[in-house]
Amino acid sequence: MTSASGEDLSIGVAWRATMMANSSRDPYWQASVRRETIDHPRAAHEIEDECSTCHMPMSHTAARAAGTPASVFAHLPQAARPGAAQPDALSRLAQDGVSCTLCHQITPGNFGSPGSFSGGFTIDTKTPAEARPLFGPFTPDPALQKVMHSATGFRQTEGAHVRQSELCATCHTLYTTARDRAGQAVGRFPEQVPFQEWQHSIYVESASCQTCHMPAIAGEAPIASVLGQPRAGARKHSFVGGNFFVLAMLNRFRDALGVEALPAELEQASASTLAHLEESTARLTIDRAASDGRQLTVDVSIANLSGHKLPTAYPSRRAWIRLIVRDGSGRTVFSSGALRPSGAIEGNANDEQPAAFEPHYREIRRGDQVQIYESILADGAGAITTSLISALRYAKDNRLLPKGFDKHTAHADIAVHGDARDDADFTSGGDRVRYAVDLAGASAPFTVEAALLFQPIGFRWADNLRGYPADEPSRFVRYFDAMSSQSAAPLATASATVR
Amino acid sequence: MKGLGLTLTAAVLLGATIGLKAQTPGTNLAAPPSHASAQRSGEQIYRAACAACHGPDGRGAPQARVGFDTPLPDFADCAFASPEAEADWFAIVHAGGPVRAFARRMPAFGGALTDDEILRVVGHIRGLCGDRRWPPGDLNLPRALVTEKAYPENEALFVVRASRRGGASVTTSAIYERRIGARSQWEVAVPVALQQSGSEGPWTRGLGDFAAAFKHVVFHDAERGSIVSLGGELVLPTGRRSTGAGNGTVVFEPFVSAGQAIGGGFLQAQAGVELPGDTARASREAFVRLAAGQTFFEGRFHREWSPMLELAAARPLVAGAPIEWDVVPQVQVSLSRRHHVLVSAGLQVPVANREGRGRTFHAYLLWDWFDGGFFTGW
Numbered sequence: 001m002t003s004a005s006g007e008d009l010s011i012g013v014a015w016r017a018t019m020m021a022n023s024s025r026d027p028y029w030q031a032s033v034r035r036e037t038i039d040h041p042r043a044a045h046e047i048e049d050e051c052s053t054c055h056m057p058m059s060h061t062a063a064r065a066a067g068t069p070a071s072v073f074a075h076l077p078q079a080a081r082p083g084a085a086q087p088d089a090l091s092r093l094a095q096d097g098v099s100c101t102l103c104h105q106i107t108p109g110n111f112g113s114p115g116s117f118s119g120g121f122t123i124d125t126k127t128p129a130e131a132r133p134l135f136g137p138f139t140p141d142p143a144l145q146k147v148m149h150s151a152t153g154f155r156q157t158e159g160a161h162v163r164q165s166e167l168c169a170t171c172h173t174l175y176t177t178a179r180d181r182a183g184q185a186v187g188r189f190p191e192q193v194p195f196q197e198w199q200h201s202i203y204v205e206s207a208s209c210q211t212c213h214m215p216a217i218a219g220e221a222p223i224a225s226v227l228g229q230p231r232a233g234a235r236k237h238s239f240v241g242g243n244f245f246v247l248a249m250l251n252r253f254r255d256a257l258g259v260e261a262l263p264a265e266l267e268q269a270s271a272s273t274l275a276h277l278e279e280s281t282a283r284l285t286i287d288r289a290a291s292d293g294r295q296l297t298v299d300v301s302i303a304n305l306s307g308h309k310l311p312t313a314y315p316s317r318r319a320w321i322r323l324i325v326r327d328g329s330g331r332t333v334f335s336s337g338a339l340r341p342s343g344a345i346e347g348n349a350n351d352e353q354p355a356a357f358e359p360h361y362r363e364i365r366r367g368d369q370v371q372i373y374e375s376i377l378a379d380g381a382g383a384i385t386t387s388l389i390s391a392l393r394y395a396k397d398n399r400l401l402p403k404g405f406d407k408h409t410a411h412a413d414i415a416v417h418g419d420a421r422d423d424a425d426f427t428s429g430g431d432r433v434r435y436a437v438d439l440a441g442a443s444a445p446f447t448v449e450a451a452l453l454f455q456p457i458g459f460r461w462a463d464n465l466r467g468y469p470a471d472e473p474s475r476f477v478r479y480f481d482a483m484s485s486q487s488a489a490p491l492a493t494a495s496a497t498v499r
Numbered sequence: 500m501k502g503l504g505l506t507l508t509a510a511v512l513l514g515a516t517i518g519l520k521a522q523t524p525g526t527n528l529a530a531p532p533s534h535a536s537a538q539r540s541g542e543q544i545y546r547a548a549c550a551a552c553h554g555p556d557g558r559g560a561p562q563a564r565v566g567f568d569t570p571l572p573d574f575a576d577c578a579f580a581s582p583e584a585e586a587d588w589f590a591i592v593h594a595g596g597p598v599r600a601f602a603r604r605m606p607a608f609g610g611a612l613t614d615d616e617i618l619r620v621v622g623h624i625r626g627l628c629g630d631r632r633w634p635p636g637d638l639n640l641p642r643a644l645v646t647e648k649a650y651p652e653n654e655a656l657f658v659v660r661a662s663r664r665g666g667a668s669v670t671t672s673a674i675y676e677r678r679i680g681a682r683s684q685w686e687v688a689v690p691v692a693l694q695q696s697g698s699e700g701p702w703t704r705g706l707g708d709f710a711a712a713f714k715h716v717v718f719h720d721a722e723r724g725s726i727v728s729l730g731g732e733l734v735l736p737t738g739r740r741s742t743g744a745g746n747g748t749v750v751f752e753p754f755v756s757a758g759q760a761i762g763g764g765f766l767q768a769q770a771g772v773e774l775p776g777d778t779a780r781a782s783r784e785a786f787v788r789l790a791a792g793q794t795f796f797e798g799r800f801h802r803e804w805s806p807m808l809e810l811a812a813a814r815p816l817v818a819g820a821p822i823e824w825d826v827v828p829q830v831q832v833s834l835s836r837r838h839h840v841l842v843s844a845g846l847q848v849p850v851a852n853r854e855g856r857g858r859t860f861h862a863y864l865l866w867d868w869f870d871g872g873f874f875t876g877w
Contacts, residue, residue, distance in 0.1 A: 001551075010567045146610030150595040151603060225551030227611055264562055 011237045015100070017269035018239040018262040020251055023055045023097040023385065025078055025257045028316075028457060031465050031476035033072050036389045038468055042183030047389060048072040052094070053119030054171035057102045059094035065125040076257030076472075095258065098171075101154070104134045104162060112167035117195075121170035135159025138223065138231055147226060168209040169195035172313060176226040178380065178392040181182065186380050187392045190413040192313040197414050202404030203307035205451050212307065213239055242281075242317065244273040245456045245487050249479050256475075277454060277491050282319070282400070283305050284452045284492035287353050287432070289499045291446060296325060296334075296437040300450050302373075302400060302492070303430040309399035309414075310491075311454065316386070316461035318374035319400070319454045319491060320345060323364075323435055326449075327442040334437040337370045337453065343484035344459040345370055351459045355384050360398040360420040363434040371433050372397050374458065375417075396420075403429040452463045452491045459484075541623030544616050549624070556626040575679065587646075587838065588621040589614075590800035598653040598800050600836040600876040601611060602725035632681035640758045640765040641805040641831045643790035644861040645844050649728040649756040651684035651714055652676050653869035658688075662859040666695035668743065670707055677870075682716035692744035706726065707738040708745040712755070724760035729753075740780065748777035764793040765864045772816070783816040792831075803833040803841075812848070824851035827861065834862040837876030839867040852871035871872045 008014075015021050023029070024242045033051045037044040052060040052070045060070040074092035075087070087095065105123045110116040124132060134154035145156045161167060173195045178187040190196075198204060215236040222228030250259050251266035259266070287299040300321060304310040311317035322337035337345055344351035347368035349358050357376045361369055377391035379386055385391055398420035400405060405428050407416045416426070425432035439446075462480040465473040480487070539547075546555065552571060554560040557580075559571030574580050590598050592612070596605030608617065625635065639650040656674040661667070679685060688706030714730035732752040738742040738745020754771025771847040775781035794806030809827035814820055829845020844862040866873050 013564070141611075143611040147606045147608060150607035151605070153603075226606065227548050260566075499738065 001222050003221050014432045015237045017265035019243050020098040020239045024094050027476045028118050031473040034470045034472040035468050042185045043179050056094040059090045079256050108161035116170050117173040118175050129153050133157035137163050163210050165208040176388050179389050189391050193413050194312040195306040197308040198407050201402035238278045238284050243456045244270045274489050282452050282491040284494045286494045286496040289448050289496040289498045299434040301432045304400035304402050316457045317376040320372040320460045322451045322453050324449045325437050326447045328445050333442045336367050339488050341485045343487040360418050362423050363412050365436050386461045444499055448496045453488045453491040454491050513537040545623045569604050573833045574624050574627040576634040577630045580628040580635035585637050592617045594800050604734035635721045643809050644829050645811050646767050646788035646790040647756045649726045649758045653678050655866045656863050656867055658863040660861050663856050664857045666697050669693040684714045686712045694742050703742045705739050705744045708734045709737040710734045727757045729838045746781040748775045748780040750775045766791050786813040805831040821852040825849050839870035841865045
């Protein structure tokens with residue numbers, strides 16, 4: 001399918017190069033699930049069931065409908081191996097990630113309710129397959145309904161709810177069951193809640209998840225390659241987000257991971273993600289840069305352009321300010337937040353020591369101080385952790401707030417944690433940080449380069465998988481080590497010269 | 500002279516069957532709906548409805564593009580695209596792959612395209628085989644019990660012929676036919692004869708006369724629905740003559756076969772001579788066979804019934820020999836959904852020169868193996 005301008009609009013092609021399509025192939029997810037089952041062996045089955053709900057939703061739903069427990073590792077590995085038996089139907093469903101017939105079968109009955117979250121989507125598994133509706137935003141053409149039904153067994157049905165954020169929230173709002181070492185449930189942890197963040201922003205009135213993450217197609221375009229009629233308001237199924245890194249990883253290690261999207265498609269998806277991050281997520285400005293001869297003062301403002309916290313959702317993501325000051329000869333006078341080849345941030349306490357972390361800063365004076373917008377998790381005993389199943393609270397959450405987000409009235413699940421709570425410059429729509437740089441005799445002119453960098457998987461979240469005695473964590477650590485220098489991307493940059 | 504007359508009669512009948520206007524078989528066209536588009540050509544419809552999976556050239560879009568692993572046919576491959584009748588193409592486009600036991604991924608377009616549009620797009624698809632040497636499947640008429648059809652086929656048959664003339668005789672034959680290129684076919688037949696000596700005598704069993712044949716289409720006209728083939732069969736004396744299982748001599752049988760489609764009906768004719776190597780063991784004989792019938796479908800696309808009536812005449816090429824006239828009422832029925840396994844049965848009844856000649860029961864089980872395995876497509 002192509003647009004009037006010749007752009008490829010094929011839904012399936014766009015989808016298969018997304019994280020949605022590859023939700024079960026994601027090597028980081030596989031490694032993380034394995035790690036959690038090793039950490040909590042008595043709850044291994046419950047963990048697999050819980051994690052497969054959204055990452056292998058079709059096999060999970062089918063298994064549940066059949067009255068059998070859902071699993072993760074029974075469907076792995078997914079790469080074709082010489083001599084290995086063909087995967088069974090359930091494993092093929094597992095491999096297909098979040099596919100068309102998952103989202104388009106979700107019914108709206110419980111939308112927005114707590115029961116709809118954490119994979120609480122409802123699919124009518126009671127209606128015989130040949131009579132089941134498949135919801136879409138457009139009024140179906142009766143003639144084409146028959147075409148689709150004959151080939152799939154589904155009945156095209158108009159359902160405007162597929163354009164509601166509440167549909168995405170069924171999986172992208174995740175409350176995990178926190179467990180102790182014995183596997184006992186000890187609480188409930190709001191692991192990712194972008195939907196609630198959005199609800200607490202000004203965007204709740206003007207944009208849905210789909211508005212940004214499923215870009216609109218200009219003009220009229222067909223939504224089917226078989227007798228497709230031009231439709232106004234169609235949207236791309238590119239599900240552009242922030243995870244350029246795992247998309248690149250899926251492409252590089254495609255054979256081992258059983259990836260089906262073509263190399264060029266994943267390259268395009270990764271490039272589109274980077275472009276989206278650079279164009280639509282943040283703006284960085286140097287409000288003031290002045291020198292009194294002994295000290296250089298730089299005020300940096302970050303504006304969050306997204307409809308939720310930045311970064312949001314899965315807590316391995318982090319954004320930080322890298323600020324470099326050079327003197328007239330090009331010598332570096334000051335550096336904060338430089339990325340090491342290992343993927344670690346220079347000066348970040350958490351990357352040096354798993355139990356430590358950088359506080360939220362209002363002013364930065366030394367190079368070993370870094371303004372990192374992140375969530376830091378703690379377990380029931382207060383120990384810093386990257387285990388989602390162990391995590392019970394946030395020790396730090398200074399992720400940038402969207403416009404309209406009042407941190408004083410925010411629900412506990414989306415609250416700001418740590419020093420950012422009391423920072424008057426950390427407010428709705430962004431943050432301002434002052435850098436006070438000791439010039440130590442360096443001479444003008446000074447060049448200031450500031451960037452907001454982003455990592456989908458922070459160093460600590462990858463490094464904590466090192467040493468686990470299982471294939472999936474070992475493999476992911478190998479992959480991360482091989483690609484760590486490409487693990488970050490700039491969201492926004494600015495520069496200034498001080499004479 | 501009478502032999503010559505018989506041959507001339509055959510020639511006239513063959514000629515009469517050629518030149519009649521053919522109609523689309525089996526589609527039983529309904530009146531087009533009011534929204535039928537007379538504007539879109541078959542190619543335009545193909546590009547809108549079919550090209551996404553079947554590719555713009557009909558060779559099948561790449562698997563990486565369509566995203567499923569069901570093999571896609573190559574419409575440009577004449578060996579694949581030409582043997583099936585338009586009725587089968589129409590049925591699959593209209594009712595979807597499952598109507599002929601193909602993959603469900605092939606949708607049913609009956610609600611989205613008018614009959615006329617389907618015919619246009621089928622016409623375009625069948626035109627993707629650009630080699631006109633391949634006769635279209637519409638000329639592949641139902642196989643009669645005794646009249647050799649003109650169309651070259653890929654088939655395997657199990658044939659039974661049973662008669663009672665004093666003693667009972669049951670001959671079962673395994674026949675294998677294979678197409679060669681656009682217009683030719685070879686076949687072999689291995690019969691096994693079961694004979695009873697007298698009405699109460701013992702039964703004997705043995706190999707019958709092995710036969711090998713070749714057939715070549717010399718003329719076909721899709722527009723007129725006509726096809727003519729020339730062929731020859733060589734019968735080897737592998738059966739025991741003493742038990743009645745064989746002729747005891749080599750027999751060469753040159754023949755001409757013709758077929759004419761007329762709407763859902765058809766006429767077929769065959770004429771030829773049997774030329775034994777040893778006329779003391781078998782007589783030279785001329786024969787003419789005619790078959791007329793019509794194909795009906797259960798529902799619109801389902802089981803296929805083809806009742807036929809054959810008229811068979813044979814006369815030894817000996818002065819004063821009488822002509823043996825037989826009629827053979829019969830019916831052919833498709834068994835599989837793919838219509839590639841069929842059964843036919845009929846009774847050959849002498850109507851002239853009946854002295855010493857009894858009725859013969861004929862039946863066959865036919866498997867068009869090119870369309871799939873025997874047990875697939877049901």
